Amino acid sequence: MNELLTENEVVEIMMSYLNSQGYTIERYATTTQTGIDIEAFKNGNKICIEAKGATSSMKDSARYGKPFNDNQVKNHIGKAVVAALKVLNQECKDTISAIALPNNATHKKQINEIQTPLKQLGIKVFLVSKDNVLDYF
Template identity: 45%
Template sequence: MGNNNEKMLTENEIVVKVADFLKSKGYKIKQKLTTNQQGIDIIAETELEKIYIEAKGETSASKTSNRYGLPFNRNQVKSHISVALLATMKVISSSPAGNKTKVGIALPDTKEQRLVINKIIPALKKLKIQIFWITNKTVTIE
């Protein structure tokens, strides 16, 4: 888990880290969006699967935001995870790559994010939603 001495990750930084991680695992990156673009943040594929990943940061990516550089609070974390879940549910429902469709959510590995996710892990597993935990140095999959 991230410690307080480490730089807080924005959503854009998380997108880059996850895309690089997937590339290192042999995925082709089909889409990599920044916070000011609409759509699924990351779409990556191999011969066997196409994964659609929604990413959320631990601080605002906008330098003009009054939250910039500050960690999101519990309610903001819940809201971000809810938005990410809605996006993944839409992908699961439309199944754009047929049975190759996979979904994931990329989150900063913080205490707040883990508290929210830990309560819904059984449901996430049932729906086959992968959680990617991101720190400044690592990407791990739940």
């Protein structure tokens, strides 16, 4: 899985996946907008997803088309976890808080290192590739 998805591509793929699972997209944000990246509903239940990409989504960036390094991935996952924690703090108790990440070795390694506390907190993780979304935990 060497594809380098941008954050916007992760958001688009996740929205298609959620639609296929019966969710209605209420709101979404691109990298130029603020707030949680995806808010969707199914049977009155809400899911809020913070997404991260594997490369820059800015074509004029020096990082565009190049994979983020380990430190950048750690930083991005840290920011995603904070966003997911804010959802848990601000939303009603039935809201699902989730993170969507590229399905690659670097992101999996970092997320596996914090898997137990994320599960304990009830934060879901989706791993995204061009052709598939894996409900990781």
